[in-house]
Amino acid sequence: MKKIVIIGASGHAKVIIDIIEKRNEYQIIGLIDSYKKPSQKIMGYPILGKESLIPELMEKQNIIGGIIAIGDNWSRNKVRDVIEKIAPKFKFLPAIHPNAILCNNLKIESGVVIMAGVIVNAASTIKEFCILNTNSSLGHDSVMDHFSSLAPNSTIGGHVNIGAFSAISIGATVIQNVTIGMHTIIGAGSLVLKNIGNNILAYGVPTKKIKDREIGEPYLAK
Numbered sequence: 001m002k003k004i005v006i007i008g009a010s011g012h013a014k015v016i017i018d019i020i021e022k023r024n025e026y027q028i029i030g031l032i033d034s035y036k037k038p039s040q041k042i043m044g045y046p047i048l049g050k051e052s053l054i055p056e057l058m059e060k061q062n063i064i065g066g067i068i069a070i071g072d073n074w075s076r077n078k079v080r081d082v083i084e085k086i087a088p089k090f091k092f093l094p095a096i097h098p099n100a101i102l103c104n105n106l107k108i109e110s111g112v113v114i115m116a117g118v119i120v121n122a123a124s125t126i127k128e129f130c131i132l133n134t135n136s137s138l139g140h141d142s143v144m145d146h147f148s149s150l151a152p153n154s155t156i157g158g159h160v161n162i163g164a165f166s167a168i169s170i171g172a173t174v175i176q177n178v179t180i181g182m183h184t185i186i187g188a189g190s191l192v193l194k195n196i197g198n199n200i201l202a203y204g205v206p207t208k209k210i211k212d213r214e215i216g217e218p219y220l221a222k
């Protein structure tokens with residue numbers, strides 16, 4: 001079995017480990033994390049060290065690549081950039097739970113994570129490094145641009161466009177034909193009825209703009 005690493009050692013990483021174990025296609029040799037102490041174990045797998053260790057792991061332990069298990073959309077992108085620079089041959093793999101329901105002919109780009117209970121409907125597009133968290137659904141003819149995410153139980157109608165790095169938070173609903181810009185956060189439990197632009201924090205029922213946001217401002221803290 002081909003060997004891989006998981007990058008990140010949070011709760012999100014635990015869910016991704018479970019997906020990889022269930023699919024039984026790759027052997028996880030350990031986790032890469034810049035903040036947690038090496039020697040700690042997560043779900044039985046050791047934390048091996050920081051991203052800088054990856055070239056050595058590829059050479060000496062034959063790892064072919066791995067999955068970035070970082071929930072924050074902007075941080076995931078920054079870590080991808082670092083790894084691409086130091087290990088250009090590292091393969092960024094997708095992780096797709098066997099109990100996700102995906103439309104036929106869906107093109108899943110590199111690094112995409114799709115969790116249990118997700119439904120992706122016909123003619124939708126999911127670009128690089130998106131996350132579709134537990135029980136979220138993406139309606140027909142919709143597009144998730146790179147590094148965007150759906151939190152658990154979020155519901156996206158048909159013909160919706162979600163911009164790069166934008167996050168739809170837990171339990172939010174977006175009706176059909178809506179476009180959400182880049183770097184925008186839709187807060188938990190929101191109901192989005194109209195288009196929302198770039199770099200905005202918005203929430204509520206119906207959803208209203210709360211403020212402009214800086215690129216990379218945290219939205220999952222606490």
Ligand SMILES: CC(=O)SCCNC(=O)CCNC(=O)[C@H](O)C(C)(C)COP(=O)(O)OP(=O)(O)OC[C@H]1O[C@@H](n2cnc3c(N)ncnc32)[C@H](O)[C@@H]1OP(=O)(O)O
Nearest residue numbers: 133151152168169170185186187188189190203204219220
């Ligand atoms: C498996 C997993 O766990 S995946 C986890 C996924 N997590 C999520 O999806 C949660 C994402 N985070 C959110 O939705 C947050 O509510 C955010 C980012 C929208 C807002 O967070 P913050 O800016 O820190 O808001 P903060 O908590 O300080 O609240 C400020 C005010 O706004 C209100 N508020 C915050 N979020 C919302 C919301 N989604 N809807 C309505 N009101 C809200 C608060 O009640 C508070 O009101 P108050 O001042 O009257 O008390």
